[in-house]
Amino acid sequence: MTDLSAPHVQTALTGLIDAIGREDFAARALAALNETVRAASWSVYRLHPQDMPPELHLSASRGVEDATQDCFRAYRDAGLYRQDRSFARLRPGGPPSDPQVLRMHGDEAPSPAHRELIYRRHRVVERLSVASVEPDGSLLAINLYHHEHQGRFTPAEQDMLVALAPLVRSSVQRHLALERRACALAPAADPRQRLLQACAALTPRELDVCERLLRGWSHDGIAADLGLTLSTVKTYRARAFERLGLHFRSELFARFGHAPH
Missing domain, CATH: 1.10.10.10 (Winged helix-like DNA-binding domain superfamily/Winged helix DNA-binding domain)
Incomplete structure (x- = not known):
């Protein structure tokens, strides 16, 4: 059983909460998560129902070249999201759901183009996702990636993310809500x-x-x-x-x- 009171877990949670609302949330939060779940990069994006293009909220890398935005552009612009069944357990447009942790090895990516353009090209090995259907019907995907030098996620890392999933999702949701509020209150941005x-x-x-x-x-x-x-x-x-x-x-x-x- 995962001990959320362990010092390294508390350090991760403190760092994650402290990052909320900061401009460098993506980098700070990834560093905090690495106290418990090693990940060289992460991305947070939203999948919409009715074939609307996905929306990237934030991303960052740690210890590797940051190719997260290139990966997302390929995912969206090449239409890879249309064939992506890796979130099939949580269908966009369905009822709101609790966060679930989903795991996908690069070789299990839904299509040859998906495997080549994202996983093989950028030497990404595996993805762990905290995913949930939001009240508006969109699917929020919080994705942690292991790269070649890290190998696969360990069972302990997956168990840790399962335990932390509600807190990770809440932190990301809170940060995105603060961003929306700041944007709404901003004086006449061009x-x-x-x-x-x-x-x-x-x-x-x-x-x-x-x-x-x-x-x-x-x-x-x-x-x-x-x-x-x-x-x-x-x-x-x-x-x-x-x-x-x-x-x-x-x-x-x-x-x-x-x-x-």
């Missing part, structure tokens, strides 16, 4: 900043296009201003809208066309 807060993976050109759309520019005007072809502007718009889960310009204005309040 549209570009709000776009980045919603999706950190947007490229500079995608931001350029969306920012000008929010100013009321036409596609032709944007193309002329940025020195791009009309088709290229439309491609950037389509990519940005897919990342943001949007379909129409009206949705862009509804979410980002005014100061948050």
Whole structure:
């Protein structure tokens, strides 16, 4: 039975709680978790029902090159999430659930592309996830990764994460709630900043296009201003809208066309 009163566990929990609300939460929380469960990297993302693209909330690495955002871009942009059955026990759109710990070796990834683009390319061996369906129907996945130099997670590490899962999820949820609140109270952040807060993976050109759309520019005007072809502007718009889960310009204005309040 896992002893949550052990000194190293208490150190981990103290570090995790202390990281909540800090700008460097991802790095601090990963360092704290390493007191109990060794992980060279982690990511927190959200899967939505109805085939909406997943959303990356935060990620960090420790002792290895940080490729977490590259991995997430491959997961989203290559459509790997559409074939991902590793969270099948917790279906997005289902009823809210308690956190569950799920384990997946790289060789068990749902598709050859998933194995190659994420696990083999970046020398990731295994994933332990604290996953739960949230009240809005989305699936929150808190993922810890072992890399080649670490081998597989030990049974003791998995048992520890099972014991810590409710506290880990609560800490992440609390941090994300504070981020949303801070964003809502922020004085008139510019549209570009709000776009980045919603999706950190947007490229500079995608931001350029969306920012000008929010100013009321036409596609032709944007193309002329940025020195791009009309088709290229439309491609950037389509990519940005897919990342943001949007379909129409009206949705862009509804979410980002005014100061948050």
